[in-house]
Amino acid sequence: MARPDTGTRARALLVVVVVGHVLLISAQVGTAAGPTLLRTAVVSVVTEAQEASWLVVGGVRSVWDAYAALRGVRENNAKLARENTDLRVQLQQARANAAGADEMRALLELRPHLPWKTTGADIVAGSISPDFRGITIDKGLSEGITRDMPVISPAGVVGRVALPAGRTATVQFIVDRSAAVAVRIDRSRTEGIALGNGDGTLRLEYLSATADIQAGDLVVTAGIDGVYPPGLAVGEVGRVERAGQAYRAVTIRPFVDFSRLETVLVLVAPTPVWAPPVPVPAAKAAK
Amino acid sequence: MTALRMAAFVLGAVLLQSVLSRLGGGTLADLVLVAVVSVALLHGRLAGLAAGTAAGLLQDALGGGILGLSGLGKSVAGYLTGVAGTQFIVTQWMSRGLVFLGASLFTSLLFVGLSALLGLRRYANPLPEIALQAAINAAAGVLLFYVIEFMPTAREWWSAVLERRRKRRYH
Numbered sequence: 001m002a003r004p005d006t007g008t009r010a011r012a013l014l015v016v017v018v019v020g021h022v023l024l025i026s027a028q029v030g031t032a033a034g035p036t037l038l039r040t041a042v043v044s045v046v047t048e049a050q051e052a053s054w055l056v057v058g059g060v061r062s063v064w065d066a067y068a069a070l071r072g073v074r075e076n077n078a079k080l081a082r083e084n085t086d087l088r089v090q091l092q093q094a095r096a097n098a099a100g101a102d103e104m105r106a107l108l109e110l111r112p113h114l115p116w117k118t119t120g121a122d123i124v125a126g127s128i129s130p131d132f133r134g135i136t137i138d139k140g141l142s143e144g145i146t147r148d149m150p151v152i153s154p155a156g157v158v159g160r161v162a163l164p165a166g167r168t169a170t171v172q173f174i175v176d177r178s179a180a181v182a183v184r185i186d187r188s189r190t191e192g193i194a195l196g197n198g199d200g201t202l203r204l205e206y207l208s209a210t211a212d213i214q215a216g217d218l219v220v221t222a223g224i225d226g227v228y229p230p231g232l233a234v235g236e237v238g239r240v241e242r243a244g245q246a247y248r249a250v251t252i253r254p255f256v257d258f259s260r261l262e263t264v265l266v267l268v269a270p271t272p273v274w275a276p277p278v279p280v281p282a283a284k285a286a287k
Numbered sequence: 288m289t290a291l292r293m294a295a296f297v298l299g300a301v302l303l304q305s306v307l308s309r310l311g312g313g314t315l316a317d318l319v320l321v322a323v324v325s326v327a328l329l330h331g332r333l334a335g336l337a338a339g340t341a342a343g344l345l346q347d348a349l350g351g352g353i354l355g356l357s358g359l360g361k362s363v364a365g366y367l368t369g370v371a372g373t374q375f376i377v378t379q380w381m382s383r384g385l386v387f388l389g390a391s392l393f394t395s396l397l398f399v400g401l402s403a404l405l406g407l408r409r410y411a412n413p414l415p416e417i418a419l420q421a422a423i424n425a426a427a428g429v430l431l432f433y434v435i436e437f438m439p440t441a442r443e444w445w446s447a448v449l450e451r452r453r454k455r456r457y458h
Contacts, residue, residue, distance in 0.1 A: 010332050010333055010336070010366070013333065013336060014332075014336060014362075014363070014366050017336060017340055017362045017366075018359065018362065018363065020355075021340075021355040021358050021359035021362065022355075022359070024354055024355035024358075025353055025354070025355040025356060025359070025401070025405075028353050028354060028355075042345065042348040042349065043348065043349060046301070046345065046349060049298065049302060050302060050305045053302040053303075053305065053306055054305070054306060054309060057306045057309075057310075061310075123309070125305050125309070126304075126305045126306065126307070126308030126309035126310075127304075127305070127308045127349070127350065128301050128304045128305045128308065128319065128345070128346055128349050128350070129304075129317075129319075129346040129347075129349070129350045129357060130304075130308075130314045130315070130316070130317045130420065131350070131352075131357065131398055131402075131408075132346075132350035132352060133314070134350070135309070136349070170349065170350070177402075177408040177409060177410065178352070178402075178407055178408045178409075195409060197411070198314065198408075198410075198416075199314070199416070203411075258311070259309070259310060259311025260311075
């Protein structure tokens, strides 16, 4: 039979645990390096169990989805055919625009865009904390995934790699409370910082007082935060509300449905940057 | 419940929270906290302290943030719940609900306060979300205790069914 815990022993243990936690938190605040080995080990072990539990639930869900997908498939086909036609037209327009941009680029002697190098990853687990919005993917350090690599889906930006482990990596969503993305309003070229609200939306901050923003505007990455390359779709402006004379509360609805993600793409190539031509010194040019 | 069973119970809650998160309801409830409070109510403050520490650190380790941020709140909540369980009669659904509600509010407020103090997260108006999560946690906790209390009855019922079948086979 277990020995009954005395009040003194229990209180002493509580003090030890609390002091231990405070020291642990203090050791990590303000330093980039954390106890990576411990984390890596914990993530590797728990992810296997998470993957197994999702296999069961995911199986049930896919059977239900397959049944639900059968209903109304004809209407969906007609809708998709219409969308396909529209997209073909848009593709042609985009090709024409790209040809024009190539000519402009040649005229300006800018360096060409580097092609994206991406790697696909499956989602193996969701977050186990309600305070962290993210996922675990099946690619990690062994596949060349490092911290802060951007993660995208066909719909738009998903987030960044927050914690790469051996065979897996934890991805922080852009809607997490501690996430931030430098963004640009595509129509007016206004730049700002989108901060995660934690509830599935973002809010736009650090805007100029005269910024031209309307509900429905497309929001793309600005490429100035050192994490996300420019031009990736983030979402659209949901609400623009006046809050005082100079301040406006702008909400962004992300394009990505974070609860329906199955696979994602990790951008593993270095962020391509448009670089101006290197200026040639006057003396050298004269020669 | 042995230490191994308690660990399995908390790990089960971790996996369930992970599944809930993938289905889009990850922010609604903290099932790991519900498990910690249940362990503390059933087995006292030391078990609550140990379960809270382990579960909180696990959440921190997998969340990519600062290690110890969730662990601190859950450890203290586990300990205090264990103390409340020995000092008061916590057998009715309302008293149990209040314990779960209090533990959830304490943990969330400590987490939000520490995050804001250290500049790790931004909160515009966190109170409605905290209150909603605490209410859902309380409901989940009360429901869990009904299940735990029903288990011996279910086991007896199942044994009786098996016994009846065996008798029918022999006669």
